[in-house]
Amino acid sequence: MTINSCPYPVFFPKAIPSFHEVLVVLQSFHSPPLAPHSVCLWCLNSTPPASVSVTRFHMRFIYSVFVSFLPQGATIKRNEATGEIFVARVIHGGLADRSGLLHAGDRIIEVNGFPVNGLEPEQVIQVVAKSQGTIMFKVVPITERPVHNQTMLYVRAMADYSPQQDPSIPCADAGMGFKKGDVLEIVDQTDALWWQARKLPSISACAGLIPSTNLLKRKQREFWWSQPYQPHGCIQTRECSGFRRSMRLCRRRSHSISQPSCHSRCATTCHGTLASPYEEVVRYQRLPQDTYRLIALLGPSGVGVNELRRRLIDINPGIFQGPIPYTTRAPKSYEESGREYHFTSREMFDNMVYNNKFLEYGEYKGNMYGTSIETVKEILTRKICVVDIEPNAIQAVRTHELKAYIIYVKPPSMDRLRQTRQDAQITTNYYINRPFKDEDFQDMEDAARKMESHYWHLFDNVIVNDSLQEACLQLLTAVRRAQDEPQWVPASWIRPTNQP
Numbered sequence: 001m002t003i004n005s006c007p008y009p010v011f012f013p014k015a016i017p018s019f020h021e022v023l024v025v026l027q028s029f030h031s032p033p034l035a036p037h038s039v040c041l042w043c044l045n046s047t048p049p050a051s052v053s054v055t056r057f058h059m060r061f062i063y064s065v066f067v068s069f070l071p072q073g074a075t076i077k078r079n080e081a082t083g084e085i086f087v088a089r090v091i092h093g094g095l096a097d098r099s100g101l102l103h104a105g106d107r108i109i110e111v112n113g114f115p116v117n118g119l120e121p122e123q124v125i126q127v128v129a130k131s132q133g134t135i136m137f138k139v140v141p142i143t144e145r146p147v148h149n150q151t152m153l154y155v156r157a158m159a160d161y162s163p164q165q166d167p168s169i170p171c172a173d174a175g176m177g178f179k180k181g182d183v184l185e186i187v188d189q190t191d192a193l194w195w196q197a198r199k200l201p202s203i204s205a206c207a208g209l210i211p212s213t214n215l216l217k218r219k220q221r222e223f224w225w226s227q228p229y230q231p232h233g234c235i236q237t238r239e240c241s242g243f244r245r246s247m248r249l250c251r252r253r254s255h256s257i258s259q260p261s262c263h264s265r266c267a268t269t270c271h272g273t274l275a276s277p278y279e280e281v282v283r284y285q286r287l288p289q290d291t292y293r294l295i296a297l298l299g300p301s302g303v304g305v306n307e308l309r310r311r312l313i314d315i316n317p318g319i320f321q322g323p324i325p326y327t328t329r330a331p332k333s334y335e336e337s338g339r340e341y342h343f344t345s346r347e348m349f350d351n352m353v354y355n356n357k358f359l360e361y362g363e364y365k366g367n368m369y370g371t372s373i374e375t376v377k378e379i380l381t382r383k384i385c386v387v388d389i390e391p392n393a394i395q396a397v398r399t400h401e402l403k404a405y406i407i408y409v410k411p412p413s414m415d416r417l418r419q420t421r422q423d424a425q426i427t428t429n430y431y432i433n434r435p436f437k438d439e440d441f442q443d444m445e446d447a448a449r450k451m452e453s454h455y456w457h458l459f460d461n462v463i464v465n466d467s468l469q470e471a472c473l474q475l476l477t478a479v480r481r482a483q484d485e486p487q488w489v490p491a492s493w494i495r496p497t498n499q500p
């Protein structure tokens with residue numbers, strides 16, 4: 001069987017410094033399909049089965065093998081001291097990997113009888129490109145192959161990465177970009193600096209290069225000064241929602257503090273991204289006998305978080321419930337402790353704050369308001385607890401005990417806001433309800449943009465609150481999924497560690 005040469009334009013990397021690796025197989029486009037049983041080594045569009053001859057030298061023993069080639073392959077690099085060409089890495093799931101014949105560290109002596117020693121990696125690629133018919137590699141295999149750790153690791157990216165903008169990547173063509181929140185399957189961690197990973201859900205069998213945890217941390221430290229300024233994650237935002245108006249307003253008035261307090265938990269809350277650019281995740285499916293997962297809603301002020309929460313609970317109060325907040329204010333004549341609020345003394349409240357008993361708490365008109373973790377936990381043993389939270393409380397609910405499923409309520413476009421909120425009322429900071437104005441929509445959009453840029457990677461689901469009815473349906477579906485279907489959750493929830 002033969003290998004056709006590629007009659008179509010081949011993409012070559014432009015000026016790649018010699019210390020960079022070069023991807024042996026390059027991407028191109030095949031508009032007319034390849035002939036049956038042929039493969040293009042350049043773009044590696046193949047119609048399997050196709051074959052290539054690889055001759056291997058090992059000690060004095062020479063043998064030839066035929067392997068099936070599938071798209072993608074390996075990178076090569078040159079030893080600057082000796083001029084020898086080596087396979088730098090084999091792309092997981094690709095051509096060379098599947099053949100099982102090429103390994104990182106193998107030395108390439110010839111391509112189709114042409115000695116490659118002393119050539120630049122790019123020149124080797126040219127030799128491959130000029131070859132006609134069967135392509136033969138002469139290879140001296142590495143004597144000691146690294147033992148591959150086959151354990152799959154799944155992580156959630158807590159930062160964005162683009163190989164095209166990373167001058168330090170050994171081979172940008174072999175790199176894989178990702179965005180905050182993407183779930184990655186790490187398939188090879190042999191190299192301390194460059195891992196191989198696939199983005200999930202993956203349609204490609206081939207992996208791409210990504211920086212290892214340590215390398216990405218280093219990059220973040222080196223480049224922090226070049227990042228656009230982003231306000232500190234712990235800065236209090238004015239968003240709020242909740243059933244009890246004073247509780248909602250107290251959170252809005254910038255006095256609210258997530259619990260555990262900002263200062264004690266900043267390492268995870270605010271610098272978490274810097275501390276660990278990847279969060280290890282596992283697939284978790286709640287069992288019927290397990291407590292429910294907490295449903296936490298958040299979104300910019302006025303987007304409809306509270307409306308959605310209220311409607312969800314109204315649909316079936318036997319299944320859904322919100323926690324009753326604690327307050328230090330005096331009960332009104334018609335109020336009953338445990339119904340509107342848990343009324344408590346200031347001393348008791350301070351004690352609860354001191355003992356980290358609140359998910360979040362704050363002050364409004366001289367009175368304290370807070371949502372107790374115990375209340376939430378107790379509800380979760382019987383029903384699905386639905387809370388609305390501030391962004392700074394995200395870390396407080398992302399715990400082994402609460403296993404919060406975080407739903408971000410996103411505003412629709414300005415036009416749709418104007419259309420859908422014609423009869424809606426915004427609750428101002430001064431406790432006044434009035435119709436929405438364009439400035440309110442603008443504020444909502446600005447707040448949404450900030451929230452998304454800081455916390456997008458921590459959202460399990462996003463619901464655009466355009467039509468209220470549609471958003472309610474989506475919320476119901478999301479809640480059912482959270483409770484009944486497997487989801488990616490932090491590995492520490494399932495295998496708790498001693499870390500805070």
Ligand SMILES: Nc1ncnc2c1ncn2[C@@H]1O[C@H](COP(=O)(O)OP(=O)(O)OP(=O)(O)O)[C@@H](O)[C@H]1O
Nearest residue numbers: 240241301302303304305306307420424425466468
């Ligand atoms: N999709 C929608 N279509 C029309 N009106 C909506 C929609 N969603 C919410 N509203 C209305 O918008 C107003 C504000 O909603 P809501 O009180 O739930 O906001 P919120 O996100 O909880 O913000 P805040 O906590 O600041 O009050 C309410 O009058 C609500 O009925």
